[in-house]
Amino acid sequence: MTTQNVTIPASSGGMFSAYLAAPSTQPRAGIVLIQEVLGVNAIMRQTADNYAKEGYQVLVPDLYWRLEPGVQLDPEDKDQFAKAFELDRAFDVDSGIEDLKATLLFLRQYPSSTGKVGSVGFCSGGKLAYFMATRTDADANVSYYGVGIEKYLAEATKIQKPLLLHMGEEDEYVSPTAQATIQQGLKDNPLVTICRYAGVSHGFSRVGSTAYRQAAAELAHDRTLAFLRQHLG
Template sequence: MRQRQETVTVPDGGFPLHLWIPERGSGPGLLLLQEIFGISSYIRKVAEDLAGRGYVVGAPDLFWRISPGWAADHDDEGLARSLELVQRFDFATGVADTAAAFDVLAGLPEVTGGAGALGFCLGGSLAYELAARAPVAAAVSFYGSSVPDTLGLLDRISAPVQFQFGGKDPYIPREQVARLEEAVAGRPNLEVHVQEEAGHAFHNFEAPAFHHPEAARAGWRLATGFLARHLPAGS
């Protein structure tokens, strides 16, 4: 696969959109939205996985205003520094940046067959927000902490969206996820999956403190299966 960058231009500047192009040179677009660790080794490996499945993957540097190129290690120090950094992240501005990055990705000549989004943690919240604001073909939101508190956005979503959570997530209590499950009941375009024995960031195979291998495998099968149905890459 090839890699390159595009620049996303917004009123107060510009930031990089890291791209992974599948071997055949084109495919559906997939905006990959970062955790607080930034465009880390984990996000890059996920991007390679998705590009290998036929997607044109774009990962925007959403911390460009406060720490350009942020890519923390997945250890205690990296977590502490990332948590400090995210306290300075303006979420509303991040939503606007996400929408701008989606527009750039969707407009690339390599992108055919629509575009969607997939995000983890902070990125899971942003993928949800994007689905309420942009013409995404599909979106997957992994453990987005803002989701249970913004259920009013569900009425603005017409695209298929999959939500995934850990049942033992200390940051997103199970009863909050239950409110989401109740809210999406009867909405055929929305689905919620809970890995009951997993905590937060269970898919992050670079973070030993969070990774839950069994839940990660199950969750990734659900996510890629969902994308194959609603944003097929044909590979």
């Protein structure tokens, strides 16, 4: 496996950086890995490395580059966690989706790519993974504890490729009402699979954090890998 930082041209002008983790095998399907509110921090880079070890070419774009390039925040530091939410409030979702489309194109055209590229997103990135399903032609998309999806269920009619949603039943940022709304809104869509995990809260797959819950995280990861292998190869 190799890692490097690459630069991607934005459709609106300018350039943004991304962390690339690539396996030694070829050819490779790709994953656009979408950051939490914490930026492209050590946890996201480790997650990218783990997927690369499974044979995927993984690219983690710096979606905060218009606000503050290179953000890397620690979820266990209260001040840094507060800054993460400030950045998230200032973040322009539509611009972020354009950057994700550019990242998707970059991966599809990258040497040794199979052309198959999906996305995996966490937290705010989980919502963006939902938008990858409704607003792009990514081949498969996975959302971990996506925040705010219930507000955008009208877009579900645009889903053309498989979407997997992981939700912790005790998620403090996605209420039981919101989860019920999401389930009700998506239950008749054959492209959508929803997995809920009892007794776990937001961030249950965030390795090294107090929110991490090993059993649920490993089950979700196994389901994600099976889903990606089915739809990306």
